[in-house]
Amino acid sequence: xxxTAVTGISELVTNDPAxxxxxxxxxxxxxVVVDEGRIAWxxxxxxxxxxxxxxxxxxxxxxxxxxxxxxxxxFAGDRSAEFVARxxxxxYDGGGIAVTREATCAADDEQLRxxxxxxxxxxxxxxxxxxxxxxxxxxxxxxxxxxLRIAAEFTTETTYLGAHVVPLxxxxxxxxxxxxxxxxxLEACAPHARWIDAFCEPNSQYAxxxxxxxxxxxxxxxxxxxxRVHGNxxxxxxxxxxxxxxxxASVDHCTYLSDSDVEALAGSGTVATLLPGVExxxxxxxxxxxxxxxAGVAVALASDCNPGTCYSSSMPLMVALAVxxxxxSPEEAVYAATAGSARALRxxxxxTVRLGTSARDLAVLDAPSYRHLAYRPGMPIAHRLPGTxx
Amino acid sequence: xxxTAVTGISELVTNDPAxxxxxxxxxxxxxVVVDEGRIAWxxxxxxxxxxxxxxxxxxxxxxxxxxxxxxxxxFAGDRSAEFVARxxxxxYDGGGIAVTREATCAADDEQLRxxxxxxxxxxxxxxxxxxxxxxxxxxxxxxxxxxLRIAAEFTTETTYLGAHVVPLxxxxxxxxxxxxxxxxxLEACAPHARWIDAFCEPNSQYAxxxxxxxxxxxxxxxxxxxxRVHGNxxxxxxxxxxxxxxxxASVDHCTYLSDSDVEALAGSGTVATLLPGVExxxxxxxxxxxxxxxAGVAVALASDCNPGTCYSSSMPLMVALAVxxxxxSPEEAVYAATAGSARALRxxxxxTVRLGTSARDLAVLDAPSYRHLAYRPGMPIAHRLPGTxx
Numbered sequence: 001x002x003x004t005a006v007t008g009i010s011e012l013v014t015n016d017p018a019x020x021x022x023x024x025x026x027x028x029x030x031x032v033v034v035d036e037g038r039i040a041w042x043x044x045x046x047x048x049x050x051x052x053x054x055x056x057x058x059x060x061x062x063x064x065x066x067x068x069x070x071x072x073x074x075f076a077g078d079r080s081a082e083f084v085a086r087x088x089x090x091x092y093d094g095g096g097i098a099v100t101r102e103a104t105c106a107a108d109d110e111q112l113r114x115x116x117x118x119x120x121x122x123x124x125x126x127x128x129x130x131x132x133x134x135x136x137x138x139x140x141x142x143x144x145x146x147x148l149r150i151a152a153e154f155t156t157e158t159t160y161l162g163a164h165v166v167p168l169x170x171x172x173x174x175x176x177x178x179x180x181x182x183x184x185x186l187e188a189c190a191p192h193a194r195w196i197d198a199f200c201e202p203n204s205q206y207a208x209x210x211x212x213x214x215x216x217x218x219x220x221x222x223x224x225x226x227x228r229v230h231g232n233x234x235x236x237x238x239x240x241x242x243x244x245x246x247x248x249a250s251v252d253h254c255t256y257l258s259d260s261d262v263e264a265l266a267g268s269g270t271v272a273t274l275l276p277g278v279e280x281x282x283x284x285x286x287x288x289x290x291x292x293x294x295a296g297v298a299v300a301l302a303s304d305c306n307p308g309t310c311y312s313s314s315m316p317l318m319v320a321l322a323v324x325x326x327x328x329s330p331e332e333a334v335y336a337a338t339a340g341s342a343r344a345l346r347x348x349x350x351x352t353v354r355l356g357t358s359a360r361d362l363a364v365l366d367a368p369s370y371r372h373l374a375y376r377p378g379m380p381i382a383h384r385l386p387g388t389x390x
Numbered sequence: 391x392x393x394t395a396v397t398g399i400s401e402l403v404t405n406d407p408a409x410x411x412x413x414x415x416x417x418x419x420x421x422v423v424v425d426e427g428r429i430a431w432x433x434x435x436x437x438x439x440x441x442x443x444x445x446x447x448x449x450x451x452x453x454x455x456x457x458x459x460x461x462x463x464x465f466a467g468d469r470s471a472e473f474v475a476r477x478x479x480x481x482y483d484g485g486g487i488a489v490t491r492e493a494t495c496a497a498d499d500e501q502l503r504x505x506x507x508x509x510x511x512x513x514x515x516x517x518x519x520x521x522x523x524x525x526x527x528x529x530x531x532x533x534x535x536x537x538l539r540i541a542a543e544f545t546t547e548t549t550y551l552g553a554h555v556v557p558l559x560x561x562x563x564x565x566x567x568x569x570x571x572x573x574x575x576l577e578a579c580a581p582h583a584r585w586i587d588a589f590c591e592p593n594s595q596y597a598x599x600x601x602x603x604x605x606x607x608x609x610x611x612x613x614x615x616x617x618r619v620h621g622n623x624x625x626x627x628x629x630x631x632x633x634x635x636x637x638x639a640s641v642d643h644c645t646y647l648s649d650s651d652v653e654a655l656a657g658s659g660t661v662a663t664l665l666p667g668v669e670x671x672x673x674x675x676x677x678x679x680x681x682x683x684x685a686g687v688a689v690a691l692a693s694d695c696n697p698g699t700c701y702s703s704s705m706p707l708m709v710a711l712a713v714x715x716x717x718x719s720p721e722e723a724v725y726a727a728t729a730g731s732a733r734a735l736r737x738x739x740x741x742t743v744r745l746g747t748s749a750r751d752l753a754v755l756d757a758p759s760y761r762h763l764a765y766r767p768g769m770p771i772a773h774r775l776p777g778t779x780x
Binding site for chain 2: 318
């Protein structure tokens with residue numbers, strides 16, 4: 001591999017506060033040199049040093065690739081009819097997650113791998129360069145471990161989510177399922193997972209109570225997994241407090257927060273990950289990101305791509321929704337979808353453009369400014385860097 | 391050119407009420423034969439006749455291509471800073487349409503042609519097969535005529551919109567600009583235009599009053615142009631009534647409607663074209679499509695792609711917004727974005743899939759059902775049919 005000078009960059013978003021301007025550390029009229037697949041030089045185009053090759057962009061924007069820190073990609077089956085019923089207010093008893101579970105468990109490894117591969121390819125095509133993938137549609141020891149084995153073929157950010165819902169066969173004995181999640185299932189899944197997660201939500205009978213979530217997450221933490229939490233999605237609840245207490249990297253959803261939740265987050269190392277695609281696709285009220293930002297809480301954006309409540313993995317759409325619906329500026333939203341979500345994954349090698357950054361972790365926009373992500377909703381303007389440079 | 395059997399169609403949306411199911415006339419597990427570039431056979435895949443070639447889709451959806459019956463593509467310049475100011479509530483005196491006018495008039499024909507070509511290509515890539523293009527950023531005789539000459543290179547659906555705003559130099563003599571629009575400018579533009587349009591909006595000092603709009607539109611009608619109207623966008627107003635009185639094919643925006651507006655539309659041949667991308671990008675309330683549909687009004691969806699109030703041409707996003715924000719079912723939204731907007735252009739050769747339909751007017755979705763357009767917001771699942779079949 002040889003070095004390539006990439007020029008014609010209208011705006012370079014570095015997310016590096018030491019750079020020229022603002023939260024995003026934007027360098028105007030920039031160039032970078034990629035050497036051995038990594039950024040070796042950053043600066044104004046007028047100063048670009050010689051390199052073996054040259055890639056001339058067309059006054060486009062370069063930025064860190066999107067980091068999608070919350071997704072549920074390992075599934076089979078179709079739930080578009082359930083979506084339509086929900087959006088049109090039609091009664092529908094389709095079974096929800098149980099439907100996806102059945103289809104997922106019925107799929108063989110090859111089928112499931114092909115589905116995940118297609119979904120990751122869709123994400124990459126829209127500028128996402130890092131993706132977290134959760135289990136949670138197996139809900140047996142074997143199926144959860146299988147989901148994580150397959151997920152690990154695509155990312156290092158794999159999350160054990162046996163505690164997604166209490167499956168039907170345990171509704172009369174929840175304690176047994178909680179023990180399974182914290183015991184045998186954890187043991188089988190931990191080798192394939194970096195993270196443990198739980199859906200802590202007193203407003204759903206199928207989710208986990210505070211005590212149940214604490215028990216499962218603590219067992220995972222003791223087993224060496226890092227903690228993240230689904231919390232405060234459907235109503236006020238203990239999710240944020242559980243996450244902060246356990247030193248979670250992130251608590252995700254955060255739609256319903258009390259003042260003490262916001263305070264707890266502000267004083268913690270836990271990121272609030274907002275998932276506006278879910279509110280879009282479930283007709284729910286959006287969280288108020290500006291309240292969190294004003295309080296000093298670190299905020300991330302992710303897609304929550306899943307077949308039930310948001311079957312979109314478009315990070316550009318999440319940025320546009322954050323600006324339209326959640327009182328975020330385009331600058332804050334782009335930061336949250338890159339550096340913010342990198343922090344939600346406790347990663348400092350992605351989400352920024354610095355010396356040493358891998359060219360595989362860069363995105364290019366067919367637009368002169370990062371502002372066009374919100375200005376051009378629904379337009380597929382974000383891509384990875386062309387393969388020739390990678 | 392030879393015949394091609396296209397198989398593997400999970401759902402075929404025909405918009406033909408004589409077909410199997412519902413408003414969209416969906417045929418499940420369908421095939422079509424394309425002969426000499428036109429549909430020569432439609433039916434269940436099990437009955438598909440022999441053809442010279444075969445294109446096997448992967449359980450995808452085939453449907454009429456999107457008809458985008460409202461766009462302003464002939465412009466130069468960038469107004470993303472104005473967008474950011476609006477979304478973040480920051481005071482901004484950028485000049486609005488005047489900024490676009492200045493940049494557009496400064497661009498030479500070649501530059502303008504390249505910009506329009508790129509925008510049409512973006513639309514085609516998202517499944518739009520017919521696009522209406524308005525003038526309206528020139529506001530002089532020469533510049534309006536030039537915009538329409540260039541637009542006519544890309545579509546037959548060209549619209550003379552000299553009456554977009556009253557330009558600065560006429561603010562002290564509006565009557566003179568109205569006469570120009572109805573006289574010399576109309577004469578220069580009519581040879582390149584199928585339609586005449588006016589922004590009839592008493593809630594903006596830069597738009598046209600009822601009397602002004604009637605005068606200009608009537609002159610255009612007398613000159614042989616077909617009528618369409620921008621109306622009722624910013625508040626209640628006479629736009630709908632003007633459109634109905636003049637037998638307009640469409641009145642566009644329709645955000646603020648009185649009961650008598652709805653009644654007038656229901657008894658007319660005028661389509662109500664809704665443009666939810668504008669409400670998305672201006673933080674405005676959405677129109678209630680279900681009220682119109684319940685009253686029997688014909689409804690269309692279009693993008694209004696323009697640099698000021700909606701720089702998106704994604705018809706899939708417009709469908710998703712219509713479902714999320716305007717009380718439309720996915721079925722109604724897809725119909726409105728195809729057959730509805732074809733009707734808004736008084737076209738019966740597009741917006742449906744029938745014997746004789748051109749293969750160039752078809753779209754394919756990377757999804758098993760049209761429902762995925764709303765179910766997968768922000769995902770670029772819609773395309774034109776592959777070139778080999780065209």
